[in-house]
Amino acid sequence: MRADAARNRARVLQVAREQLAMGDDSLMLNTIARLAGVGVGTVYRHFPNRHALLEALMAERFQQLVDEARAAAAGAEEDAPASLRRLLRFTLGRMLDDAGFAAVLESAGGADAQTSALRADLDGALAELLDRARRAGAIRYGIEADDVRRLLCGIGHAVRSGGDDAAHAETYLDVLLEGLRPPR
Amino acid sequence: MRADAARNRARVLQVAREQLAMGDDSLMLNTIARLAGVGVGTVYRHFPNRHALLEALMAERFQQLVDEARAAAAGAEEDAPASLRRLLRFTLGRMLDDAGFAAVLESAGGADAQTSALRADLDGALAELLDRARRAGAIRYGIEADDVRRLLCGIGHAVRSGGDDAAHAETYLDVLLEGLRPPR
Amino acid sequence: MRADAARNRARVLQVAREQLAMGDDSLMLNTIARLAGVGVGTVYRHFPNRHALLEALMAERFQQLVDEARAAAAGAEEDAPASLRRLLRFTLGRMLDDAGFAAVLESAGGADAQTSALRADLDGALAELLDRARRAGAIRYGIEADDVRRLLCGIGHAVRSGGDDAAHAETYLDVLLEGLRPPR
Amino acid sequence: MRADAARNRARVLQVAREQLAMGDDSLMLNTIARLAGVGVGTVYRHFPNRHALLEALMAERFQQLVDEARAAAAGAEEDAPASLRRLLRFTLGRMLDDAGFAAVLESAGGADAQTSALRADLDGALAELLDRARRAGAIRYGIEADDVRRLLCGIGHAVRSGGDDAAHAETYLDVLLEGLRPPR
DNA sequence: TATGAATGAGAATTCATTCAT
DNA sequence: AATGAATGAATTCTCATTCAT
16 A cells, blocks of 8 residues: 555544544544545545444454453463453443444444454453353353443443543442352 | 324324334434424424424433332332332333433433433432432442443443343343442 | 425426526536526425436426327328328427437336336327328338337437537438338 | 557557447546556546547547448449448448447537548548439438438437347338438 | 425535646 | 546535425
8 A cells, every 4th residue: 555545544544533532423524534634535435435434443443452352361370350350441441532442342243244253353352251250250150251241331331421431430340340240 | 282282292202202212313303294294394393403302302201210210219118229129120121112211311411401400300319219228238339329320321231232132131230230239 | 286386396397408408418406406596405305316307307298299199190080191290390399499308208118107108108199190191101011109209319319410400300300201101 | 659558548448448338428537447457547648538538439430430431432333322321231330339439420510620530531432422322313412421421320329229229220221211312 | 383395504425637656 | 657546526415494385
């Protein structure tokens, strides 16, 4: 890819990310083009439609999350419950930073191949971590990776739904983790 | 209000509710008018803009919830934790039935006077119930009515975010209630 | 239909007709709206897309032609070859006045129901007239209504294809009619 | 011209011809470039704008026709009416094969110098042939080369305007030639 | 009061042409 | 000479809101 093309693509993604972060999920391609300082056509060349742009946005961030999850799952000797908490905290932080990221993570199974693959990867790593945490008594039976992901997205919503972003993040995360433990 | 005017208003609200329930949150007033069998102008007479319609929609459902919450809070002799669980289960059920209702409940503080008042009412009743549940050892310190409402909305998202609506509702609600208990 | 709606519809059709007559077959709905002094939305309300506008344009003129053809076919006592010539001359005149009309008449069978019906009507009347003209020795075997319509459209093209519109119409029409006679 | 440049030019012309033959007269240069396996810039190097491409396309085919016409005109000893028929049949065949060719042949006098010159050449040869055919009693007075060209284009339209391309070509051509004879 | 036609700003998208590589 | 990314004016179409009937 040409240097300027790459630069433009990056700018567009950056602007789109910022728009989402500002809570504007309309992703108007004309607006994005203007903000990015490129022509509309350039945006359309890189991303034939709004969905493709969202996809690209997702993939990037999602991959990073998958990497984190794998690292956590691979840390075999470590304290699994603590690893899980760290991973969920990391993920929650990302969701709060980036509304688009949250949207992707939450989007139902009907996503594109790439996103579905990423989700499968994530759930795989998470399942491993969960199993180890369950053996350590920190996770109840009947809760799988899919549930944890969904519940964490819910926690993300709860945190965001006050103006006081992030002030409650730690508390709510703790509520989730306590709730996931086997009932007394 | 003339009888036919009242009837038209009710029809519009009904159609709007159905649209929201079907997951179409665009609330196009022309469409609603058509579906309701009235002219656009009629919709605008009753609801000067889209927001006013949403407001009206909210108020109705929200009031019912407030009534439930007050009844639960007033049941002084009863088992407070059980009352709380019932109330949250009722609320969650509503949220799953009616996406619009969920949206209202979740909407941030920047709502209109009427909605804000309803929320205050809800939180008042919920706070009372929480206090009693806390005295019964079922709720940790540092969790207030606002938190419970937000977390419950999050649970609603988690439940909805699978195709398997409601299949996980009870489990996720249990995770929430366990998580709200004082840490061991 | 409301008075102003009818007026607007007529204006739009009128402008569209003029545009076509000027040889601009792009039929840009925004342009038409501006020229007609109405909003774009008004055009779209009456004609959801360009094709619908063309259709409407066609129908009106086409119906008049069908009426003429029927009258000619019904004039049982008259000189059939002369009637045919008059009808073809009338049709050719229309085609030269109105490029849109010519386009409709020529458009292949893949047209809409309404247009197809009109064409069938036309061909019916024309077939009747042709049979009578054939009995009078003015039409060769093997030439049907469909052929005459197609050939006449071709003559229309030939006339138009010089800057000298209409100067050759009568001659070319005569060439057609002579050519349609049984070979010597 | 470099060998590769010549090859590219030929490819572009070939693809453009195919597009026209497929009935797509939009001649989108980006599309043509892609189909030809060259960059857009290359197309623009050879043909500064769309019109230039059309011109080039025309010229090539048109020249071949002129050659045919001259050969027919030069065949002094032959049966002129038969030569004329052969020439018109050849031309009609070309028009049916290649919609772009038909468009060129038909294009009004306002064409470019090169095309105008070709048309003049064609009309010159055709006029000669017509004169000889007229002397043989096969062409009426008042019909000139220009008329024959225009009428033939019209016949082309008539043939094409059914789905049954070419099935009627011979009949319609015969209608034309009979029609061109002096009236009885 | 009800109606629904009219309005027009604005969003999505295309494509001829230019120009950096 | 070739490439193809970039450009942005132009076009199609939507929809919230107003207003004549």
